Amino acid sequence: MKIWLGDTMTGLRASYLRELRAYFATPLAYVFIAIFLMMLGFFTWEASRFFDTGAADLQPFFYWHPWLFMIFLPALSMRLWADEGADGTAELLLSLPMTITGLAAGKLLAAWTVAGLSLVFTFPMWITVNYLGSPDNASILLTYAMSLVMAGAYLSIGAAVSALVNSQVLAYIIGVVIAFIFTAAGWPMVTGAVAGLLGAGVGDLVAQFSFLTHFETAERGVLEFRSFLFFIGFVAMWLALNVIWVSQRRSAAR
Protein backbone atom coordinates (compact mmCIF):
# COMPACT_ATOMS: atom_id res chain seq x y z
CA MET A 1 0.00 0.00 0.00
CA LYS A 2 2.80 2.37 0.93
CA ILE A 3 4.62 1.52 -2.28
CA TRP A 4 1.41 1.95 -4.25
CA LEU A 5 0.94 5.40 -2.76
CA GLY A 6 4.54 6.34 -3.53
CA ASP A 7 4.27 5.20 -7.13
CA THR A 8 0.96 7.04 -7.44
CA MET A 9 2.46 10.29 -6.20
CA THR A 10 5.43 9.82 -8.53
CA GLY A 11 3.05 9.31 -11.43
CA LEU A 12 0.94 12.27 -10.44
CA ARG A 13 3.92 14.61 -10.19
CA ALA A 14 5.62 13.40 -13.37
CA SER A 15 2.49 13.55 -15.52
CA TYR A 16 1.22 16.81 -14.01
CA LEU A 17 4.46 18.62 -14.80
CA ARG A 18 4.69 17.08 -18.24
CA GLU A 19 1.13 17.91 -19.24
CA LEU A 20 1.26 21.43 -17.87
CA ARG A 21 4.46 22.00 -19.87
CA ALA A 22 2.79 20.53 -22.94
CA TYR A 23 -0.13 22.97 -22.68
CA PHE A 24 2.21 25.94 -22.68
CA ALA A 25 4.85 24.50 -25.03
CA THR A 26 2.28 24.70 -27.82
CA PRO A 27 -0.04 27.67 -28.37
CA LEU A 28 -2.93 25.51 -27.13
CA ALA A 29 -3.29 26.96 -23.63
CA TYR A 30 -2.87 30.56 -24.78
CA VAL A 31 -5.37 30.19 -27.63
CA PHE A 32 -7.75 28.35 -25.35
CA ILE A 33 -7.67 31.00 -22.64
CA ALA A 34 -8.00 33.85 -25.15
CA ILE A 35 -10.99 32.39 -26.98
CA PHE A 36 -12.65 31.26 -23.78
CA LEU A 37 -12.41 34.76 -22.33
CA MET A 38 -13.69 36.33 -25.55
CA MET A 39 -16.73 34.07 -25.65
CA LEU A 40 -17.45 34.51 -21.97
CA GLY A 41 -17.20 38.27 -22.44
CA PHE A 42 -19.48 38.19 -25.43
CA PHE A 43 -22.18 36.16 -23.70
CA THR A 44 -22.01 38.18 -20.52
CA TRP A 45 -22.09 41.62 -22.10
CA GLU A 46 -24.10 41.05 -25.25
CA ALA A 47 -26.36 38.05 -24.71
CA SER A 48 -27.07 38.64 -21.02
CA ARG A 49 -27.02 42.44 -21.28
CA PHE A 50 -24.85 42.80 -18.19
CA PHE A 51 -25.48 46.55 -17.83
CA ASP A 52 -29.24 46.37 -18.21
CA THR A 53 -29.80 44.14 -15.19
CA GLY A 54 -29.10 47.10 -12.96
CA ALA A 55 -27.76 44.84 -10.22
CA ALA A 56 -24.15 44.81 -9.11
CA ASP A 57 -23.54 41.08 -9.20
CA LEU A 58 -22.02 38.53 -11.55
CA GLN A 59 -25.08 36.37 -12.16
CA PRO A 60 -25.24 37.09 -15.91
CA PHE A 61 -21.56 36.08 -16.03
CA PHE A 62 -21.78 32.84 -14.04
CA TYR A 63 -24.95 31.83 -15.87
CA TRP A 64 -22.89 30.97 -18.95
CA HIS A 65 -20.19 28.94 -17.22
CA PRO A 66 -21.77 25.47 -17.58
CA TRP A 67 -22.59 26.04 -21.24
CA LEU A 68 -19.19 27.40 -22.16
CA PHE A 69 -17.41 24.71 -20.14
CA MET A 70 -19.41 22.13 -22.03
CA ILE A 71 -18.05 23.38 -25.37
CA PHE A 72 -14.56 24.46 -24.33
CA LEU A 73 -13.25 22.09 -21.68
CA PRO A 74 -13.39 18.95 -23.85
CA ALA A 75 -10.92 20.80 -26.09
CA LEU A 76 -8.47 20.93 -23.19
CA SER A 77 -8.89 17.30 -22.18
CA MET A 78 -9.13 15.68 -25.62
CA ARG A 79 -5.39 15.34 -26.04
CA LEU A 80 -4.60 13.89 -22.62
CA TRP A 81 -4.77 10.20 -23.51
CA ALA A 82 -5.67 10.26 -27.20
CA ASP A 83 -2.22 11.64 -28.03
CA GLU A 84 -0.47 8.96 -25.99
CA GLY A 85 -2.31 6.35 -28.00
CA ALA A 86 -1.74 7.97 -31.38
CA ASP A 87 1.98 8.66 -30.89
CA GLY A 88 2.69 5.32 -29.25
CA THR A 89 3.98 7.01 -26.10
CA ALA A 90 1.39 5.06 -24.09
CA GLU A 91 3.73 2.13 -24.64
CA LEU A 92 6.54 4.01 -22.95
CA LEU A 93 4.30 5.31 -20.18
CA LEU A 94 3.02 1.83 -19.29
CA SER A 95 6.59 0.51 -19.03
CA LEU A 96 7.45 2.99 -16.27
CA PRO A 97 7.04 2.19 -12.57
CA MET A 98 4.07 4.47 -11.89
CA THR A 99 0.43 3.70 -11.22
CA ILE A 100 -2.19 4.58 -13.82
CA THR A 101 -4.21 6.25 -11.07
CA GLY A 102 -1.33 8.66 -10.50
CA LEU A 103 -0.88 9.33 -14.19
CA ALA A 104 -4.59 9.94 -14.75
CA ALA A 105 -4.87 12.23 -11.73
CA GLY A 106 -1.81 14.21 -12.84
CA LYS A 107 -3.17 14.70 -16.32
CA LEU A 108 -6.57 15.78 -15.04
CA LEU A 109 -5.01 18.23 -12.59
CA ALA A 110 -2.88 19.77 -15.35
CA ALA A 111 -5.97 20.45 -17.48
CA TRP A 112 -7.77 21.66 -14.36
CA THR A 113 -4.96 24.12 -13.69
CA VAL A 114 -5.32 25.63 -17.17
CA ALA A 115 -9.09 25.91 -16.64
CA GLY A 116 -8.45 27.55 -13.28
CA LEU A 117 -6.08 29.99 -14.89
CA SER A 118 -8.79 30.94 -17.41
CA LEU A 119 -11.12 31.69 -14.50
CA VAL A 120 -8.46 33.83 -12.83
CA PHE A 121 -8.19 35.90 -16.00
CA THR A 122 -11.88 36.81 -15.78
CA PHE A 123 -10.92 39.18 -12.92
CA PRO A 124 -11.83 42.31 -14.96
CA MET A 125 -15.48 41.27 -14.59
CA TRP A 126 -15.09 41.24 -10.84
CA ILE A 127 -13.33 44.61 -10.88
CA THR A 128 -16.12 46.03 -13.03
CA VAL A 129 -18.92 45.09 -10.64
CA ASN A 130 -16.92 46.40 -7.72
CA TYR A 131 -16.46 49.67 -9.58
CA LEU A 132 -20.14 49.94 -10.41
CA GLY A 133 -21.53 49.01 -7.03
CA SER A 134 -20.82 47.03 -3.92
CA PRO A 135 -21.49 43.37 -4.59
CA ASP A 136 -21.21 40.57 -2.04
CA ASN A 137 -17.62 39.56 -2.68
CA ALA A 138 -17.76 36.53 -0.41
CA SER A 139 -20.55 35.01 -2.43
CA ILE A 140 -18.78 35.86 -5.69
CA LEU A 141 -15.69 34.04 -4.43
CA LEU A 142 -17.84 31.08 -3.50
CA THR A 143 -19.40 30.95 -6.95
CA TYR A 144 -15.95 31.09 -8.51
CA ALA A 145 -14.82 28.18 -6.33
CA MET A 146 -17.84 26.13 -7.31
CA SER A 147 -17.28 26.98 -10.96
CA LEU A 148 -13.73 25.66 -10.65
CA VAL A 149 -14.96 22.43 -9.09
CA MET A 150 -17.55 22.10 -11.86
CA ALA A 151 -14.80 22.63 -14.46
CA GLY A 152 -13.04 19.59 -13.01
CA ALA A 153 -16.18 17.53 -13.50
CA TYR A 154 -16.37 18.54 -17.17
CA LEU A 155 -12.66 17.81 -17.65
CA SER A 156 -12.92 14.40 -16.01
CA ILE A 157 -15.47 13.36 -18.65
CA GLY A 158 -13.21 14.46 -21.50
CA ALA A 159 -10.08 12.91 -20.00
CA ALA A 160 -11.75 9.53 -19.56
CA VAL A 161 -13.20 9.61 -23.07
CA SER A 162 -9.79 10.44 -24.53
CA ALA A 163 -8.52 7.14 -23.08
CA LEU A 164 -11.03 5.26 -25.19
CA VAL A 165 -10.09 6.64 -28.61
CA ASN A 166 -6.81 7.44 -30.30
CA SER A 167 -8.18 10.47 -32.11
CA GLN A 168 -8.38 13.90 -30.52
CA VAL A 169 -11.28 14.94 -32.76
CA LEU A 170 -13.32 11.92 -31.75
CA ALA A 171 -12.42 12.46 -28.09
CA TYR A 172 -13.64 16.06 -28.38
CA ILE A 173 -16.94 15.20 -30.04
CA ILE A 174 -17.81 12.36 -27.68
CA GLY A 175 -16.71 14.52 -24.75
CA VAL A 176 -19.04 17.37 -25.78
CA VAL A 177 -21.97 15.00 -26.29
CA ILE A 178 -21.59 13.45 -22.82
CA ALA A 179 -21.04 16.88 -21.27
CA PHE A 180 -24.17 18.10 -23.04
CA ILE A 181 -26.21 15.26 -21.55
CA PHE A 182 -25.07 16.09 -18.02
CA THR A 183 -25.65 19.80 -18.59
CA ALA A 184 -28.98 19.78 -20.39
CA ALA A 185 -30.53 17.29 -17.98
CA GLY A 186 -31.29 20.24 -15.72
CA TRP A 187 -32.49 22.56 -18.45
CA PRO A 188 -36.19 23.42 -17.88
CA MET A 189 -36.91 22.45 -21.49
CA VAL A 190 -35.52 18.96 -20.93
CA THR A 191 -36.78 18.38 -17.40
CA GLY A 192 -40.21 19.57 -18.53
CA ALA A 193 -40.24 17.14 -21.42
CA VAL A 194 -39.04 14.24 -19.26
CA ALA A 195 -41.58 15.07 -16.53
CA GLY A 196 -44.38 15.22 -19.12
CA LEU A 197 -43.32 11.90 -20.57
CA LEU A 198 -42.41 9.87 -17.48
CA GLY A 199 -43.94 11.78 -14.59
CA ALA A 200 -42.74 14.65 -12.41
CA GLY A 201 -40.73 12.36 -10.13
CA VAL A 202 -38.54 11.16 -12.99
CA GLY A 203 -38.11 14.71 -14.22
CA ASP A 204 -36.79 15.73 -10.80
CA LEU A 205 -34.55 12.68 -10.64
CA VAL A 206 -32.97 13.46 -14.02
CA ALA A 207 -32.44 17.05 -12.94
CA GLN A 208 -30.53 15.81 -9.88
CA PHE A 209 -27.78 14.57 -12.19
CA SER A 210 -27.41 17.85 -14.00
CA PHE A 211 -24.57 20.28 -13.55
CA LEU A 212 -27.03 23.13 -14.08
CA THR A 213 -29.09 22.11 -11.08
CA HIS A 214 -26.05 21.85 -8.84
CA PHE A 215 -24.46 25.05 -10.06
CA GLU A 216 -27.67 27.05 -9.77
CA THR A 217 -27.57 27.44 -6.00
CA ALA A 218 -23.91 28.42 -6.16
CA GLU A 219 -24.76 31.04 -8.77
CA ARG A 220 -26.87 32.77 -6.17
CA GLY A 221 -23.90 32.69 -3.80
CA VAL A 222 -25.30 29.93 -1.61
CA LEU A 223 -22.97 27.10 -0.71
CA GLU A 224 -24.78 23.83 -0.89
CA PHE A 225 -22.49 21.12 0.37
CA ARG A 226 -24.55 18.49 -1.44
CA SER A 227 -23.69 20.06 -4.78
CA PHE A 228 -20.02 20.27 -3.90
CA LEU A 229 -20.06 16.57 -3.07
CA PHE A 230 -21.89 15.84 -6.30
CA PHE A 231 -19.13 17.40 -8.38
CA ILE A 232 -16.33 15.79 -6.38
CA GLY A 233 -18.02 12.41 -6.60
CA PHE A 234 -18.53 12.93 -10.30
CA VAL A 235 -14.81 13.61 -10.79
CA ALA A 236 -13.92 10.51 -8.74
CA MET A 237 -16.24 8.34 -10.82
CA TRP A 238 -14.88 9.50 -14.17
CA LEU A 239 -11.32 9.27 -12.91
CA ALA A 240 -12.03 5.65 -11.99
CA LEU A 241 -13.43 5.02 -15.48
CA ASN A 242 -10.35 6.70 -16.92
CA VAL A 243 -8.07 4.36 -14.95
CA ILE A 244 -10.07 1.30 -16.00
CA TRP A 245 -10.01 2.29 -19.66
CA VAL A 246 -6.26 2.88 -19.66
CA SER A 247 -5.67 -0.38 -17.78
CA GLN A 248 -7.47 -2.20 -20.54
CA ARG A 249 -4.55 -1.36 -22.79
CA ARG A 250 -2.37 -3.45 -20.51
CA SER A 251 -4.55 -6.52 -20.82
CA ALA A 252 -4.58 -5.73 -24.56
CA ALA A 253 -8.34 -6.04 -24.57
CA ARG A 254 -8.34 -3.18 -27.04
Add this chain to the structure above:
Amino acid sequence: MLELKQLAKSFGEHKAVDSVSFTLNKGEVLGFLGPNGAGKSTTMRMVAGVIEPDRGDVLISGNSVISQRREAQRRLGYLPEGAPLYRDMTPVEFLKFMAAAHDLTRAERNAAIDRVIADARIANVASRRIGNLSKGYRRRVGLAGSLLHDPDVLVLDEPTDGLDPIQKRAVRALIARMAPEKAILISTHTLEEVPAMCNRAIVIDRGRIVADGTPESLASQNPGGLEETFIKLTEASESEAA
Protein backbone atom coordinates in the same frame (compact mmCIF):
# COMPACT_ATOMS: atom_id res chain seq x y z
CA MET B 1 18.79 -11.34 -14.31
CA LEU B 2 15.98 -11.83 -16.78
CA GLU B 3 13.89 -14.97 -16.85
CA LEU B 4 10.95 -15.73 -19.12
CA LYS B 5 8.76 -18.63 -18.07
CA GLN B 6 6.44 -20.16 -20.66
CA LEU B 7 5.21 -16.78 -21.76
CA ALA B 8 2.08 -16.86 -23.93
CA LYS B 9 -0.23 -14.27 -25.45
CA SER B 10 -3.06 -14.53 -27.93
CA PHE B 11 -4.92 -11.75 -29.70
CA GLY B 12 -8.30 -13.28 -30.36
CA GLU B 13 -7.70 -16.46 -32.31
CA HIS B 14 -4.16 -15.51 -33.23
CA LYS B 15 -1.45 -16.96 -31.00
CA ALA B 16 1.13 -14.20 -31.04
CA VAL B 17 3.45 -15.78 -28.47
CA ASP B 18 3.17 -19.46 -27.64
CA SER B 19 5.21 -20.56 -24.63
CA VAL B 20 8.51 -18.69 -24.83
CA SER B 21 11.04 -19.47 -22.08
CA PHE B 22 14.67 -18.45 -21.67
CA THR B 23 17.04 -17.03 -19.10
CA LEU B 24 19.38 -14.15 -19.69
CA ASN B 25 22.36 -13.56 -17.41
CA LYS B 26 24.46 -10.54 -16.64
CA GLY B 27 26.92 -9.92 -19.44
CA GLU B 28 24.75 -11.52 -22.10
CA VAL B 29 23.58 -9.56 -25.13
CA LEU B 30 20.81 -11.52 -26.74
CA GLY B 31 19.84 -10.91 -30.35
CA PHE B 32 16.13 -11.66 -30.65
CA LEU B 33 15.48 -12.60 -34.26
CA GLY B 34 12.47 -13.64 -36.26
CA PRO B 35 10.38 -12.70 -39.27
CA ASN B 36 7.78 -9.94 -39.04
CA GLY B 37 4.86 -11.05 -36.89
CA ALA B 38 6.84 -13.81 -35.20
CA GLY B 39 6.04 -12.38 -31.77
CA LYS B 40 9.25 -10.47 -31.00
CA SER B 41 7.62 -7.18 -30.09
CA THR B 42 4.77 -8.86 -28.22
CA THR B 43 7.30 -10.78 -26.13
CA MET B 44 9.26 -7.61 -25.40
CA ARG B 45 6.12 -5.70 -24.46
CA MET B 46 5.23 -8.44 -21.99
CA VAL B 47 8.74 -8.31 -20.52
CA ALA B 48 8.36 -4.54 -20.10
CA GLY B 49 5.02 -4.94 -18.33
CA VAL B 50 3.20 -2.99 -21.03
CA ILE B 51 0.82 -5.85 -21.77
CA GLU B 52 -0.08 -8.74 -19.53
CA PRO B 53 0.63 -12.29 -20.68
CA ASP B 54 -2.20 -14.81 -20.86
CA ARG B 55 0.06 -17.41 -19.23
CA GLY B 56 3.58 -17.55 -17.85
CA ASP B 57 5.68 -15.01 -16.02
CA VAL B 58 8.73 -12.80 -16.41
CA LEU B 59 11.24 -12.23 -13.62
CA ILE B 60 13.43 -9.14 -13.72
CA SER B 61 16.17 -9.40 -11.07
CA GLY B 62 13.84 -11.74 -9.21
CA ASN B 63 10.75 -9.52 -9.44
CA SER B 64 7.71 -10.84 -11.25
CA VAL B 65 6.12 -8.48 -13.79
CA ILE B 66 2.77 -9.98 -12.83
CA SER B 67 2.78 -9.75 -9.05
CA GLN B 68 5.42 -7.03 -8.49
CA ARG B 69 5.12 -5.15 -11.74
CA ARG B 70 6.48 -1.79 -10.67
CA GLU B 71 9.34 -3.34 -8.70
CA ALA B 72 10.29 -5.21 -11.87
CA GLN B 73 9.91 -2.08 -14.00
CA ARG B 74 12.30 -0.12 -11.77
CA ARG B 75 15.05 -2.49 -12.86
CA LEU B 76 14.20 -2.36 -16.53
CA GLY B 77 15.04 0.01 -19.36
CA TYR B 78 12.73 -0.32 -22.33
CA LEU B 79 12.94 1.19 -25.80
CA PRO B 80 9.63 0.50 -27.55
CA GLU B 81 9.43 -0.24 -31.25
CA GLY B 82 9.83 2.97 -33.25
CA ALA B 83 11.11 4.83 -30.16
CA PRO B 84 7.92 6.81 -29.43
CA LEU B 85 8.64 10.15 -27.73
CA TYR B 86 6.82 13.31 -26.72
CA ARG B 87 7.35 15.51 -29.75
CA ASP B 88 6.64 18.78 -27.96
CA MET B 89 9.55 18.26 -25.54
CA THR B 90 13.27 18.77 -25.93
CA PRO B 91 15.56 15.81 -25.14
CA VAL B 92 16.54 17.41 -21.83
CA GLU B 93 12.89 17.92 -20.86
CA PHE B 94 12.12 14.36 -21.89
CA LEU B 95 14.98 13.04 -19.76
CA LYS B 96 13.76 15.14 -16.83
CA PHE B 97 10.35 13.55 -17.26
CA MET B 98 11.92 10.09 -17.27
CA ALA B 99 13.88 11.01 -14.14
CA ALA B 100 10.65 12.11 -12.45
CA ALA B 101 9.00 8.86 -13.53
CA HIS B 102 11.78 6.90 -11.83
CA ASP B 103 11.61 9.20 -8.81
CA LEU B 104 15.28 10.21 -8.95
CA THR B 105 16.42 12.97 -6.61
CA ARG B 106 17.57 16.24 -8.12
CA ALA B 107 21.27 15.42 -7.63
CA GLU B 108 20.88 11.92 -9.08
CA ARG B 109 18.85 13.35 -11.90
CA ASN B 110 21.37 15.90 -13.10
CA ALA B 111 24.25 13.42 -12.96
CA ALA B 112 22.20 10.78 -14.78
CA ILE B 113 21.08 13.20 -17.49
CA ASP B 114 24.66 14.34 -18.13
CA ARG B 115 25.78 10.72 -18.29
CA VAL B 116 23.18 9.51 -20.81
CA ILE B 117 23.48 12.60 -22.98
CA ALA B 118 27.17 11.80 -23.32
CA ASP B 119 26.56 8.07 -23.77
CA ALA B 120 23.92 8.48 -26.46
CA ARG B 121 25.80 11.40 -28.08
CA ILE B 122 22.88 13.80 -28.16
CA ALA B 123 24.57 16.83 -26.59
CA ASN B 124 24.31 18.90 -29.77
CA VAL B 125 20.51 18.46 -30.01
CA ALA B 126 19.77 18.46 -26.29
CA SER B 127 17.63 21.60 -26.39
CA ARG B 128 15.95 21.19 -29.78
CA ARG B 129 12.37 20.00 -30.03
CA ILE B 130 12.14 16.23 -30.44
CA GLY B 131 9.53 16.71 -33.18
CA ASN B 132 12.18 18.44 -35.30
CA LEU B 133 14.89 15.81 -34.83
CA SER B 134 15.90 13.20 -37.38
CA LYS B 135 14.92 9.58 -36.90
CA GLY B 136 18.44 8.62 -35.82
CA TYR B 137 18.57 11.27 -33.13
CA ARG B 138 15.10 10.39 -31.89
CA ARG B 139 16.11 6.77 -31.49
CA ARG B 140 19.16 7.83 -29.50
CA VAL B 141 17.04 10.10 -27.29
CA GLY B 142 14.77 7.12 -26.62
CA LEU B 143 17.81 5.00 -25.84
CA ALA B 144 19.12 7.68 -23.48
CA GLY B 145 15.75 7.65 -21.69
CA SER B 146 15.89 3.89 -21.21
CA LEU B 147 19.39 4.12 -19.69
CA LEU B 148 18.70 6.99 -17.33
CA HIS B 149 18.04 4.98 -14.16
CA ASP B 150 20.90 2.54 -14.86
CA PRO B 151 18.67 -0.56 -15.08
CA ASP B 152 19.83 -4.17 -14.66
CA VAL B 153 17.95 -5.32 -17.73
CA LEU B 154 17.66 -3.52 -21.05
CA VAL B 155 14.99 -4.39 -23.59
CA LEU B 156 15.57 -2.63 -26.89
CA ASP B 157 13.12 -3.16 -29.73
CA GLU B 158 15.02 -2.48 -32.96
CA PRO B 159 17.40 0.13 -31.52
CA THR B 160 19.38 0.52 -34.75
CA ASP B 161 16.45 0.66 -37.17
CA GLY B 162 16.70 3.79 -39.32
CA LEU B 163 20.20 4.73 -38.21
CA ASP B 164 23.01 5.42 -40.65
CA PRO B 165 26.14 3.23 -40.51
CA ILE B 166 28.03 5.65 -38.28
CA GLN B 167 25.16 5.90 -35.81
CA LYS B 168 24.74 2.13 -35.85
CA ARG B 169 28.36 1.71 -34.94
CA ALA B 170 27.98 4.23 -32.11
CA VAL B 171 24.96 2.35 -30.71
CA ARG B 172 26.83 -0.95 -30.98
CA ALA B 173 29.79 0.53 -29.12
CA LEU B 174 27.48 1.86 -26.41
CA ILE B 175 25.86 -1.55 -25.99
CA ALA B 176 29.26 -3.25 -25.85
CA ARG B 177 30.36 -0.81 -23.14
CA MET B 178 27.28 -1.49 -21.00
CA ALA B 179 27.15 -5.23 -21.63
CA PRO B 180 29.34 -6.51 -18.76
CA GLU B 181 27.05 -4.97 -16.14
CA LYS B 182 23.64 -5.73 -17.63
CA ALA B 183 21.47 -8.31 -19.33
CA ILE B 184 20.44 -6.94 -22.72
CA LEU B 185 17.69 -8.13 -25.04
CA ILE B 186 17.75 -6.65 -28.54
CA SER B 187 15.46 -7.35 -31.43
CA THR B 188 16.67 -6.65 -34.94
CA HIS B 189 15.97 -7.29 -38.58
CA THR B 190 19.54 -6.73 -39.63
CA LEU B 191 21.22 -10.09 -39.35
CA GLU B 192 24.70 -8.72 -40.16
CA GLU B 193 24.56 -6.79 -36.91
CA VAL B 194 24.02 -9.83 -34.76
CA PRO B 195 27.60 -11.21 -34.63
CA ALA B 196 28.95 -7.69 -34.06
CA MET B 197 26.54 -6.80 -31.28
CA CYS B 198 25.35 -9.99 -29.58
CA ASN B 199 26.99 -12.94 -27.86
CA ARG B 200 23.81 -15.01 -28.05
CA ALA B 201 20.95 -15.28 -30.52
CA ILE B 202 17.43 -16.66 -30.33
CA VAL B 203 15.27 -17.15 -33.40
CA ILE B 204 11.53 -17.19 -32.86
CA ASP B 205 8.92 -18.12 -35.38
CA ARG B 206 5.15 -18.15 -34.95
CA GLY B 207 5.51 -17.43 -31.26
CA ARG B 208 7.95 -20.27 -30.53
CA ILE B 209 11.70 -20.45 -30.08
CA VAL B 210 13.21 -22.40 -32.97
CA ALA B 211 16.91 -21.81 -32.27
CA ASP B 212 19.08 -20.66 -29.36
CA GLY B 213 22.85 -20.39 -29.44
CA THR B 214 25.80 -18.15 -30.14
CA PRO B 215 25.65 -16.28 -33.44
CA GLU B 216 28.66 -18.34 -34.56
CA SER B 217 27.03 -21.69 -33.79
CA LEU B 218 23.86 -20.65 -35.62
CA ALA B 219 25.90 -19.46 -38.60
CA SER B 220 27.90 -22.69 -38.73
CA GLN B 221 24.74 -24.80 -39.07
CA ASN B 222 24.59 -23.79 -42.71
CA PRO B 223 27.21 -23.14 -45.36
CA GLY B 224 25.36 -19.92 -46.19
CA GLY B 225 25.92 -18.58 -42.69
CA LEU B 226 23.45 -16.91 -40.34
CA GLU B 227 21.15 -15.68 -43.08
CA GLU B 228 20.72 -19.17 -44.55
CA THR B 229 20.08 -20.64 -41.11
CA PHE B 230 17.53 -17.93 -40.39
CA ILE B 231 15.71 -18.54 -43.67
CA LYS B 232 15.77 -22.33 -43.22
CA LEU B 233 14.38 -22.04 -39.70
CA THR B 234 11.57 -19.70 -40.59
CA GLU B 235 10.64 -20.63 -44.15
CA ALA B 236 8.11 -23.21 -42.98
CA SER B 237 5.81 -20.41 -41.90
CA GLU B 238 6.27 -18.59 -45.18
CA SER B 239 5.27 -21.61 -47.26
CA GLU B 240 2.35 -22.31 -44.97
CA ALA B 241 1.13 -18.77 -45.22
CA ALA B 242 1.38 -18.84 -49.02
